[in-house]
Amino acid sequence: MPIQLIVASPEPRFHDFVREQMALTPNAEVVGQHEDMGPNLSVRILQDVNLNPQSAVLLDISADQEQGLRALEQIKLAFPKLYVILSGVQCSEEFLLRSMRLGGADFLQQPLKRAEFSDAIARVEQHGERLHRQSRQLGRMYTFVGVKGGVGTTTAAVNFAALCARQGKSTVLVDLDMDSGDAACYLGLRHQYSMADVAENLDQLDQAMLEGIMVRDPLGFWVLCAPEEVERSRLIGEQHLREIGSFLIERFDAVIIDGSRALDDLLLSCLELSESIFVVLTQEFPAVRNAQRYLGALARAGYGLEAVKLVLNRVDKKGSLYVNLEQLKQTLGAAPFWGLPNRYEEAMQSVHEARPVVTRGNTELGRSYRDFAKKLGMDGQPAAVLQKK
Ligand SMILES: Nc1ncnc2c1ncn2[C@@H]1O[C@H](COP(=O)(O)OP(=O)(O)OP(=O)(O)O)[C@@H](O)[C@H]1O
Ligand SMILES: [Mg+2]
Known part of the structure; x- marks a missing residue:
């Protein structure tokens, strides 16, 4: 300031x-x-x-x-x-x-x-x-939880962060995937520091230090990357995440968590601060079975369906190899909050160009992400001026 x-x-x-x-x-x-x-x-x-x-x-x-x-x-x-x-x-x-x-x-x-x-x-x-x-009001934390590897959690978190930033919200994307944090890579951002540096220096944490550690996407949102070294990831505990999360929602309008990881204590400590928990799944049998387990664990931890929303990725309405939408609803006890179309070319092209699909011209996947944000009550129009922190 x-x-x-x-x-x-x-x-x-x-x-x-x-x-x-x-x-x-x-x-x-x-x-x-x-x-x-x-x-x-x-x-x-x-x-x-x-x-x-x-x-x-x-x-x-x-x-x-x-x-x-x-x-x-x-x-x-x-x-x-x-x-x-x-x-x-x-x-x-x-x-x-x-x-x-x-x-x-x-x-x-x-x-x-x-x-x-x-x-x-x-x-x-x-x-x-x-x-x-x-x-200022406290910001909102949105956590994307993948029920298994490869279901599209990082893609969803990155695009959601891009949409928040385009609407003028001060936004930070936190990569919680300690094994293969992909968020920075999907955005073509190089980083020297990570969440491990924040955790190790929590007592001195302030806005300036945080901005020195995070990297910034051209759309204006920040990315707090996962550590490159697996050994350093293990040093990050639940208490660190609680403190980092509180610090972030006091300073940013939108805090997006890429939770491409098991539903462990680390991820649960983020859920405490989250306004919405998006459980990302596909119609593959193992994904639906895992989603059932996840919803059960979340319910036992006190997160009901008003906070937990199912995001079905790569929707396939006909494929006989997949769980159909009716079976899925019956198994999980809830209909998906949103379904994203299966557009592998569009998704891969955006990874290749290191730009979120919502920023790329007229794509079906980009449109679906924008409508998803609209359903959440976020205005669909990009803001004229990016808000800087
Ligand atoms: N709607 C979609 N249609 C087709 N392909 C998609 C879609 N969304 C994501 N993908 C592709 O699926 C692959 C996995 O996506 P992503 O990395 O986002 O998943 P993840 O759940 O974060 O995986 P990981 O477990 O490795 O963290 C990527 O190649 C991505 O481009
Ligand atoms: Mg991922």
């Missing part, structure tokens, strides 16, 4: 110092400067805040502490959530207490020092992130 600062001080050298330090801080800028500390100072600062509602204020009170407190009081009355840093030469404890009671957030001792200034700016940034998190 950008860091914006409005600075008020009668001292040109104070302004010079702040400008220089802000220029050295990534993503930071001074959006207002006031040397005239006259009686209408708070009004001028408030005008700046109106123009830059995300900004913080740095108020030099060294020339007149009482006037500084009055300005602080007026500013905080107008904008109670505004982050105001006071700065002075020497202030008594009593003065600091009064400034705290009026809502001062921080204090910088003069002469200003680089390290202390940069720590204060880091606190401004954290405050901004906290406000941002509080003001």
